[in-house]
Amino acid sequence: MKRLALATRMLRRNWSAGELRVLLLALVIAVASVTTVGFFADRVQSALDMQANDLLGGDLAVIADHPLPPEVVDLARHEQLAIAQTRTFPSMVSIGDKVSLAEIKAVTTGFPLRGRLRVTAAIGEGDREIAGGPAAGTVWIAVALAGRLALKVGDTLNVGRAPLKVANIITREPDSVLDYFGIAPRVLMNDADLPATGLVQVGSRITYRLLVSGEHDAVQRFRLQVGSRPARGQRVEGVRDSRSEVRVALERSQRFLGLASLLSVVLASVAVALAARRFSQRQVDAAAMMRCLGASQADIFALHAWQFALLGFAGCVLGGAIGYGAQAVLARWLASFFTVALPLPGPLPGLRGVVIGFVLLLGFTLPPLIRLRSASTLRVLRRDLAPAEPLSTAAFVLGLAALASLIVWQAGDLKMGAIAVGGFAAALAVAAVAGYALIRLVSRLRGAASGPWRYGLANLRRRTGASLVQIMALGLGIMAMLMLTLVRTELITKWQQSLPADMPNRFALNIQDDQLADARRYFSGLGLFTPDLYPMIRGRLVKIGEREVTGKDYQDDRARRLAEREFNLSWSEELRADNKVVEGAFWKPATAAKEFSVEEGIAKSLGVKLGDTLTFEIAGSRFTAKVTSLRKVDWDSFKPNFFVIGSPPLLKEYPASWITSFHLPAGREDVVTGLVQRFPNVSVIDLSALMAQFQRITDQVSRAVEFVFLFAIAAGLVVLFAAISSTQDERVFEGAILRTLGASRRQLAILQLAEFLAIGLLSGTVAAAGAVALATVLAERTLGIPYEFSPTLPLAGLLVGGIGVAIAGLLGTRRAVSSPPLATIRGLS
Amino acid sequence: MWIGGEELFALDEDGRARLRGQMVGFVFQSFQLLPALTALENVMLPLELSGGDGAAGRARAVLERVGLGERTGHYPRQLSGGEQQRVAVARAFVTEPRLLFADEPTGNLDSATGEHIIDLLFEMNRERGTTLVLVTHDADLARRCDRRLHIAGGAITRED
Numbered sequence: 001m002k003r004l005a006l007a008t009r010m011l012r013r014n015w016s017a018g019e020l021r022v023l024l025l026a027l028v029i030a031v032a033s034v035t036t037v038g039f040f041a042d043r044v045q046s047a048l049d050m051q052a053n054d055l056l057g058g059d060l061a062v063i064a065d066h067p068l069p070p071e072v073v074d075l076a077r078h079e080q081l082a083i084a085q086t087r088t089f090p091s092m093v094s095i096g097d098k099v100s101l102a103e104i105k106a107v108t109t110g111f112p113l114r115g116r117l118r119v120t121a122a123i124g125e126g127d128r129e130i131a132g133g134p135a136a137g138t139v140w141i142a143v144a145l146a147g148r149l150a151l152k153v154g155d156t157l158n159v160g161r162a163p164l165k166v167a168n169i170i171t172r173e174p175d176s177v178l179d180y181f182g183i184a185p186r187v188l189m190n191d192a193d194l195p196a197t198g199l200v201q202v203g204s205r206i207t208y209r210l211l212v213s214g215e216h217d218a219v220q221r222f223r224l225q226v227g228s229r230p231a232r233g234q235r236v237e238g239v240r241d242s243r244s245e246v247r248v249a250l251e252r253s254q255r256f257l258g259l260a261s262l263l264s265v266v267l268a269s270v271a272v273a274l275a276a277r278r279f280s281q282r283q284v285d286a287a288a289m290m291r292c293l294g295a296s297q298a299d300i301f302a303l304h305a306w307q308f309a310l311l312g313f314a315g316c317v318l319g320g321a322i323g324y325g326a327q328a329v330l331a332r333w334l335a336s337f338f339t340v341a342l343p344l345p346g347p348l349p350g351l352r353g354v355v356i357g358f359v360l361l362l363g364f365t366l367p368p369l370i371r372l373r374s375a376s377t378l379r380v381l382r383r384d385l386a387p388a389e390p391l392s393t394a395a396f397v398l399g400l401a402a403l404a405s406l407i408v409w410q411a412g413d414l415k416m417g418a419i420a421v422g423g424f425a426a427a428l429a430v431a432a433v434a435g436y437a438l439i440r441l442v443s444r445l446r447g448a449a450s451g452p453w454r455y456g457l458a459n460l461r462r463r464t465g466a467s468l469v470q471i472m473a474l475g476l477g478i479m480a481m482l483m484l485t486l487v488r489t490e491l492i493t494k495w496q497q498s499l500p501a502d503m504p505n506r507f508a509l510n511i512q513d514d515q516l517a518d519a520r521r522y523f524s525g526l527g528l529f530t531p532d533l534y535p536m537i538r539g540r541l542v543k544i545g546e547r548e549v550t551g552k553d554y555q556d557d558r559a560r561r562l563a564e565r566e567f568n569l570s571w572s573e574e575l576r577a578d579n580k581v582v583e584g585a586f587w588k589p590a591t592a593a594k595e596f597s598v599e600e601g602i603a604k605s606l607g608v609k610l611g612d613t614l615t616f617e618i619a620g621s622r623f624t625a626k627v628t629s630l631r632k633v634d635w636d637s638f639k640p641n642f643f644v645i646g647s648p649p650l651l652k653e654y655p656a657s658w659i660t661s662f663h664l665p666a667g668r669e670d671v672v673t674g675l676v677q678r679f680p681n682v683s684v685i686d687l688s689a690l691m692a693q694f695q696r697i698t699d700q701v702s703r704a705v706e707f708v709f710l711f712a713i714a715a716g717l718v719v720l721f722a723a724i725s726s727t728q729d730e731r732v733f734e735g736a737i738l739r740t741l742g743a744s745r746r747q748l749a750i751l752q753l754a755e756f757l758a759i760g761l762l763s764g765t766v767a768a769a770g771a772v773a774l775a776t777v778l779a780e781r782t783l784g785i786p787y788e789f790s791p792t793l794p795l796a797g798l799l800v801g802g803i804g805v806a807i808a809g810l811l812g813t814r815r816a817v818s819s820p821p822l823a824t825i826r827g828l829s
Numbered sequence: 830m831w832i833g834g835e836e837l838f839a840l841d842e843d844g845r846a847r848l849r850g851q852m853v854g855f856v857f858q859s860f861q862l863l864p865a866l867t868a869l870e871n872v873m874l875p876l877e878l879s880g881g882d883g884a885a886g887r888a889r890a891v892l893e894r895v896g897l898g899e900r901t902g903h904y905p906r907q908l909s910g911g912e913q914q915r916v917a918v919a920r921a922f923v924t925e926p927r928l929l930f931a932d933e934p935t936g937n938l939d940s941a942t943g944e945h946i947i948d949l950l951f952e953m954n955r956e957r958g959t960t961l962v963l964v965t966h967d968a969d970l971a972r973r974c975d976r977r978l979h980i981a982g983g984a985i986t987r988e989d
Binding site: 458 | 842843846847848849850851855861863864865866870874875877878879880884920924
């Protein structure tokens with residue numbers, strides 16, 4: 001306890017020296033950055049967990065893309081489980097001349113088996129919990145749909161061919177936590193009304209769910225039995241293993257946010273290392289003196305370790321508190337994604353932050369502390385001994401190892417972690433090489449500058465190591481911000497501009513064979529456009545060559561989904577203009593041969609090569625044909641395109657539904673209304689609304705990431721202050737010499753300004769170069785548009801870097817400018 | 830205290846700096862060269878600070894005079910102690926100050942090198958007609974000066 005009390009007093013005395021402040025600040029930023037994301041993720045996670053039971057609508061769900069075999073239902077009955085069934089699919093709904101796409105869910109009696117819906121009689125009025133689902137002849141609609149179609153309770157909504165009365169407005173539905181598909185709001189109807197709508201037809205994309213609930217053991221028995229007879233396109237989901245795509249997407253984005261938050265930890269660790277090194281250098285003399293006065297090595301170690309521990313504790317508590325506050329900002333921005341209020345975060349992310357703070361602190365302070373123990377007592381007697389170097393390069397290994405394990409821990413698995421460690425290391429290395437080259441260049445050019453400017457630039461080279469660290473840290477922070485602000489909006493705008501003005505903005509799907517001629521007449525009667533209609537046949541890929549296809553064979557998500565579910569197949573007489581054969585040859589029109597043509601990307605994912613045979617199953621019958629061409633598809637054409645196309649002899653005989661896309665001029669909504677009134681089963685998807693939705697989501701998500709990267713910029717600035725603090729004595733001394741030689745305060749300020757302006761401009765250059773390089777890769781590889789260099793990016797980088805760093809640097813070196821020379825020179829002579 | 834007609838303590842920090850730049854040169858015991866600058870740049874610095882023209886040419890000429898014409902591009906750490914002190918002497922004379930303060934200028938040098946530096950200092954002092962104020966514990970060195978003030982406990986105890 002005595003040691004603790006002494007350590008507290010020493011901490012207070014050492015506080016004014018600067019390094020400890022930097023150390024604390026770095027820790028606070030690292031912990032705040034990690035806990036912000038951690039607390040937010042925790043809230044989302046517990047929202048998902050709390051709703052898991054409700055989310056499923058039962059204890060267990062059997063989900064299929066085809067009607068469930070009656071045996072499955074019998075099994076559930078046999079186990080005396082409560083049963084409810086749902087069918088969900090997209091469809092148009094209308095009232096008068098207003099139409100909208102909706103996500104229809106037809107439910108049997110008993111739905112929901114678990115959880116309750118909340119409904120209201122009118123938007124804005126208080127809502128109440130309600131048992132069961134809509135009665136026959138009525139629908140319950142989502143708030144979004146009520147708003148869009150100006151629907152009130154009592155109105156009649158046309159669902160397919162059936163007029164159904166709106167009985168309630170849904171404010172909360174148990175099985176949707178995320179308002180992901182606000183584009184197609186929910187319509188809940190009674191399953192008994194479904195036949196009257198005429199919506200269940202060939203090619204309709206329906207998801208069938210059998211929900212069960214009951215005694216735990218009975219549910220488990222049922223689960224085992226259903227699991228023992230696996231069927232294609234059918235899966236069983238329990239409360240715990242619910243791996244909906246939304247959940248997977250959420251987890252992935254949380255992991256990304258988590259890794260983004262680690263950039264600040266990496267940068268903060270640089271500051272911690274610099275400050276710890278500086279602190280122990282300054283403590284060497286004091287330690288030597290204490291050894292002379294009889295302190296043991298253990299005393300020295302304990303006294304300093306306590307100081308770091310106290311500091312670490314303060315840093316973690318402060319950082320955690322900031323993280324707790326900052327997550328509320330994130331939650332507010334992203335709140336519109338969630339249909340439910342997020343529960344408050346638990347304490348675990350805070351603990352995680354504390355662990356990260358202490359690992360960081362220990363990793364980088366332990367080696368210099370251990371060296372401090374052995375401070376030589378001779379130092380007290382012989383001042384001319386070389387200044388002790390308490391930290392060798394090898395000692396950094398512990399810190400780097402600690403950092404790497406933190407990254408792997410945060411990433412959640414070894415592979416992702418290793419990639420992240422590699423990514424951070426590569427980014428730092430590239431920034432370091434670029435920074436070094438720039439420093440050499442600038443110091444060569446210094447001859448052109450005069451007086452204080454020249455001296456400031458000369459300092460840049462003399463402190464190459466320190467300058468490099470600052471340029472690296474600030475460069476990466478600024479680059480992250482540039483990518484998310486300028487590059488993102490620039491790329492999206494460019495991509496949108498690259499799309500033709502008459503690009504299709506509506507998809508119409510589900511046109512039946514017997515409606516085809518009518519639909520063509522309807523479109524040509526408008527005199528606006530003559531859309532191409534494409535047949536669509538749903539089939540399941542069962543074999544590639546002799547190999548049976550199962551989802552387990554594939555790592556790739558898309559390939560796994562396609563192997564497990566149904567494909568949309570199509571047939572065509574000839575190759576379309578937006579398709580290009582890259583391998584093999586496309587069949588001739590009027591061919592008699594039975595052949596397949598496969599899109600090259602999906603061929604690669606599924607492992608299909610030219611000349612392979614594919615076996616598909618459509619409505620119970622199987623057929624096999626050879627792949628005779630691989631195609632490249634221009635997805636940006638926004639026309640319906642298909643991964644697998646068959647020659648007409650192969651597929652023409654199967655019943656198909658037809659799909660088309662067209663450009664609807666503004667103000668011609670009547671075209672859609674007319675189409676839906678004539679063909680109530682046809683769904684029209686508004687692509688421009690989908691794109692707006694996509695943009696809204698990317699905007700919000702990137703705002704969140706930007707917010708997290710603010711911590712990285714802050715960490716970069718702390719690195720700057722750490723570097724300033726470690727060169728403070730030097731600066732004060734040089735300031736004094738210059739003063740003796742007649743330098744004015746202004747000249748001293750210019751000298752400091754020159755150095756920091758250069759560091760800032762070089763960081764900005766590194767950041768802008770990195771951002772341009774990444775943007776080029778993104779534009780050309782991901783978006784397929786040429787990257788046009790615009791001077792805004794480097795200008796922004798230089799401005800942010802130059803001005804920001806110059807101001808911060810001047811603030812940090814006030815003492816070097818204002819110290820009177822006499823005191824300093826006296827201290828030295 | 831007045832220097833060149835200006836009252837020292839009536840000036841602010843910047844005013845005193847200006848005065849030093851115009852009238853005073855310094856040679857320190859531990860040289861106090863700026864490590865980031867070459868020998869030439871160190872000597873140019875006072876000229877540049879006072880905004881004089883032809884800094885490089887004048888600095889080069891003084892470095893030639895102290896015998897370092899060949900080492901103008903070297904950094905202080907690449908020079909021996911004697912060479913560093915010669916750079917410091919060049920830096921002190923380059924502005925042609927009326928007053929030169931030398932504080933134990935040989936304190937960090939071996940006796941032979943110290944001897945050379947002192948010779949240089951006195952030679953240049955004569956050439957340029959500067960008033961040299963030299964602080965030393967070395968009685969032999971003190972004897973070479975025209976006027977000697979003995980200081981003890983902060984007060985002048987004797988003059989000879």
